[in-house]
Amino acid sequence: MNDTYDIRGSELHIEVHKFRAGAIILATAFALVLQAFLPIYFPKAAILDLPLLIVIYFGLSRRNPSTGLLLGMVIGILQDSLSGPTVPLGLYGIAKTLIGYLASSIGARLDTEHPAARFALTIAFFAVHQGIIALTSRLLLSQPEPWFTMHLGIAALVNAVVAVFLFMILDRLRKPS
Amino acid sequence: MVGIPSRHKSLFLLGGVVLLQVLLLAVQIKRDSQGRLIRVWTVGAVSPFERAGAHGISHIRDTWNHYFALQNTSRENEELKRENGALKLQITQLQSKANEADRLAALLKFRQTNVDVPMVSARVIGGSADSASLTIYLDRGERDGIRRNMGVITPDGVVGKVIESYKDTAQVLLLTDKASGVGAMLVSSRVQKPVGGTGEALLSLKYISNEEDVNPGEHLVTSGTDRIFPPDLPVGTIADVKPGNTFKQIRVRPAANLERLEEVFVLLTMKPLEMKKDSAEPNSAPPPAGAPSSASTNPASPEKP
Numbered sequence: 001m002n003d004t005y006d007i008r009g010s011e012l013h014i015e016v017h018k019f020r021a022g023a024i025i026l027a028t029a030f031a032l033v034l035q036a037f038l039p040i041y042f043p044k045a046a047i048l049d050l051p052l053l054i055v056i057y058f059g060l061s062r063r064n065p066s067t068g069l070l071l072g073m074v075i076g077i078l079q080d081s082l083s084g085p086t087v088p089l090g091l092y093g094i095a096k097t098l099i100g101y102l103a104s105s106i107g108a109r110l111d112t113e114h115p116a117a118r119f120a121l122t123i124a125f126f127a128v129h130q131g132i133i134a135l136t137s138r139l140l141l142s143q144p145e146p147w148f149t150m151h152l153g154i155a156a157l158v159n160a161v162v163a164v165f166l167f168m169i170l171d172r173l174r175k176p177s
Numbered sequence: 178m179v180g181i182p183s184r185h186k187s188l189f190l191l192g193g194v195v196l197l198q199v200l201l202l203a204v205q206i207k208r209d210s211q212g213r214l215i216r217v218w219t220v221g222a223v224s225p226f227e228r229a230g231a232h233g234i235s236h237i238r239d240t241w242n243h244y245f246a247l248q249n250t251s252r253e254n255e256e257l258k259r260e261n262g263a264l265k266l267q268i269t270q271l272q273s274k275a276n277e278a279d280r281l282a283a284l285l286k287f288r289q290t291n292v293d294v295p296m297v298s299a300r301v302i303g304g305s306a307d308s309a310s311l312t313i314y315l316d317r318g319e320r321d322g323i324r325r326n327m328g329v330i331t332p333d334g335v336v337g338k339v340i341e342s343y344k345d346t347a348q349v350l351l352l353t354d355k356a357s358g359v360g361a362m363l364v365s366s367r368v369q370k371p372v373g374g375t376g377e378a379l380l381s382l383k384y385i386s387n388e389e390d391v392n393p394g395e396h397l398v399t400s401g402t403d404r405i406f407p408p409d410l411p412v413g414t415i416a417d418v419k420p421g422n423t424f425k426q427i428r429v430r431p432a433a434n435l436e437r438l439e440e441v442f443v444l445l446t447m448k449p450l451e452m453k454k455d456s457a458e459p460n461s462a463p464p465p466a467g468a469p470s471s472a473s474t475n476p477a478s479p480e481k482p
Contacts, residue, residue, distance in 0.1 A: 065187035073194050088205040090198035097198065101191045140202050140214065 017061045023173040027054055028075055036082050047155045049126070051075045053163045055096050056125050057170050059103025060112040068107075072100025088141070095132040099125050115164045122163040126156040277439070284440050287332035294407075295445040296330075297321050299347070301438045311354040311374065312340070313438060315347045321443075323347045326405060328444040334411035334432025335359055335399060336441050347443070351435050352380060352412075360403035361412045364396040372397060372412055372429055378436070380413055382427040387420050397429060406444070 031050035038045035055075050059068035076096030080089045103125060112118060130152055137145035146152070203215035284298060299315035317323055319342050329336040329349045337357055341348040350357050351374070358373040361382065368389065372380050385391055395415045401408030411432035419426040 066190050069187065069191050069194055073198065077198075088202050090202040090205070093198045093201070094195055097191065097194050101187065104187075136202070140199070140206060 016063045018175045019058075019061075019173050020175055024058055024071065027058075027170060027173065028071075028078075032075070032078055032082060035079070047151075047158050048162060049129070049155075049159055050166075051079045051092075052096065052099065052126065052129055053122065053159060053166055055100045056103050056122055056163065057167050059100045060107035060118070060121070061170075061174070063104055063108040065101050065104040065108070068100035068104030069097050070100070072096035072098070072103075075100075091133060091136055091141075094136055095129050098132055099129050102128065115168075118167050119160045119164050122160040123156045126159050127152075130156075280440055283332050284442070288442070296442045297323065297445055298440060298442055299323075300440055302346070310356075311351040311376070311435075313337075313349050313351065315349060315441065315443065316345070317443065318343045318345045318347050320345060322445050323443050327446075328406045329441050330406070330410060330444065331433045331438070331441050333434065334413065335406055336433050336435065336438065338405055339443065349441075352431055352433075353378065353435055358403075359406060359412060360400040361397045362400040362408075363391065364398055366390070366395075369400040369402065375428075378431075379416055380429040380431055382415070382429050383424065385425045385427055386423065387425055389425065391415060391418050391425065391427060393417055 028051070031054045035048070035050045038048070055068075055072045058071055062068060062071075073093055073096065076093035077089060079092045079096070080087055083092070103121075106112070106121065110117070112121060127148075131147065134145040134147050137143040200215065203218055204213065206214040288296070288298065297317060299317040299321075301313050302316045303314035305312040315323070315329075323339055323342045325339055325342055327339045327342075329338060335352055337349045337351040337354070339347050340350045352359060352372075353374040353376070355374050355376040358371050360369065361372040362369045366389075368385070368391075370382055370384050372382050375381050382391075382397065393415045397412040397414070399406040399408055399410040399412055413429040413431045416428045416430045
């Protein structure tokens with residue numbers, strides 16, 4: 001099996017990356033544990049959404065919408081499970097499923113290896129993720145979840161910055177081409 | 178089976194996964210007033226079809242019952258018509274019996290009110306065979322003590338008098354016959370004049386001069402001077418008054434319904450009787466104070482020569 005292969009759409013050549021065995025599972029578990037663990041000692045760390053960053057990264061890298069959405073669904077459901085009784089199963093699941101699909105679809109069309117592109121895309125995906133959660137909460141849970149606040153804006157920036165460095169670390173899990 | 182293009186497979190997968198999670202959410206979310214969201218959605222999704230189905234089935238059943246399943250309707254219609262006819266006949270018979278019961282109750286009441294007056298009840302069994310005379314036949318005769326010139330009355334008023342008495346039958350000349358008459362008295366003025374038949378439905382009050390004041394609606398009772406009827410039996414009501422050459426032409430509507438006689442009483446004595454008055458009888462009102470008590474032209478016998 002090739003470590004990498006190209007998607008040839010028109011004149012564009014985009015590389016599809018493979019990862020070491022268990023890399024996705026380990027990264028997901030690490031992100032979920034850290035997401036649950038960090039805010040206990042560093043309350044401000046609650047601003048991070050590490051599972052979202054994992055979904056975005058693997059979606060952009062794998063560039064397969066089916067894999068991306070399934071990964072987003074699994075991570076989202078797991079995050080719901082860890083979020084306590086106030087968050088019903090499926091709330092983050094739906095949001096991360098859509099983010100996984102969007103990230104994979106965009107990753108298949110754009111070169112997302114550049115840190116600036118990753119920064120911008122993370123901000124965009126964070127906003128979309130928040131919009132989906134707000135929409136779901138309003139429609140299904142009848143909860144007045146805000147569409148956007150300053151806190152959410154700062155969170156988007158922080159997560160984008162963290163994403164740039166996190167994605168670099170995760171790049172090391174790729175199989176060498 | 179229709180295949181899904183490969184480029185759309187992920188889209189279908191996305192839709193399926195999102196839908197699955199929405200359902201998962203719906204199962205968990207419970208709204209206070211309506212229960213779990215999945216139940217609300219399910220009921221909301223199914224009930225229109227149930228409603229449409231119920232309406233459709235009802236419509237089909239109505240159509241079938243009203244347009245196609247009519248093979249027995251004609252027969253049922255005939256049976257219902259027959260039943261309807263029989264019920265109508267039954268109702269008529271019951272109404273007739275009820276009317277008869279009312280009449281008999283009135284007769285009984287009248288008889289009980291005048292228990293001291295010798296009289297016998299009789300049923301009308303026939304009428305006159307010709308149109309020239311107005312007579313009826315009773316189912317009682319000499320065996321029951323009925324004799325000629327006995328008065329015949331109903332609780333409403335005077336009917337006529339017996340003109341022939343046979344063993345078990347009696348013939349009665351009605352008050353409306355041209356040959357019939359009765360001594361009468363105007364209740365209001367106490368003026369006594371004879372009332373005779375005209376051969377028609379109305380009677381005639383005779384010998385009232387044009388100067389006398391008589392108005393329609395006044396009541397007439399028997400005066401008792403004809404020695405057939407006791408005094409104060411209702412005779413009739415003034416129907417209309419017209420001036421004549423010497424006397425007024427006054428027509429009187431009989432108190433008794435002489436066209437529909439079924440049961441009557443025959444007074445078994447020709448002596449004047451003092452009958453007990455029914456308190457509800459309007460014709461038996463006492464005369465006004467100072468009313469004249471003229472006794473002129475009282476017929477010795479109501480029968481005309």
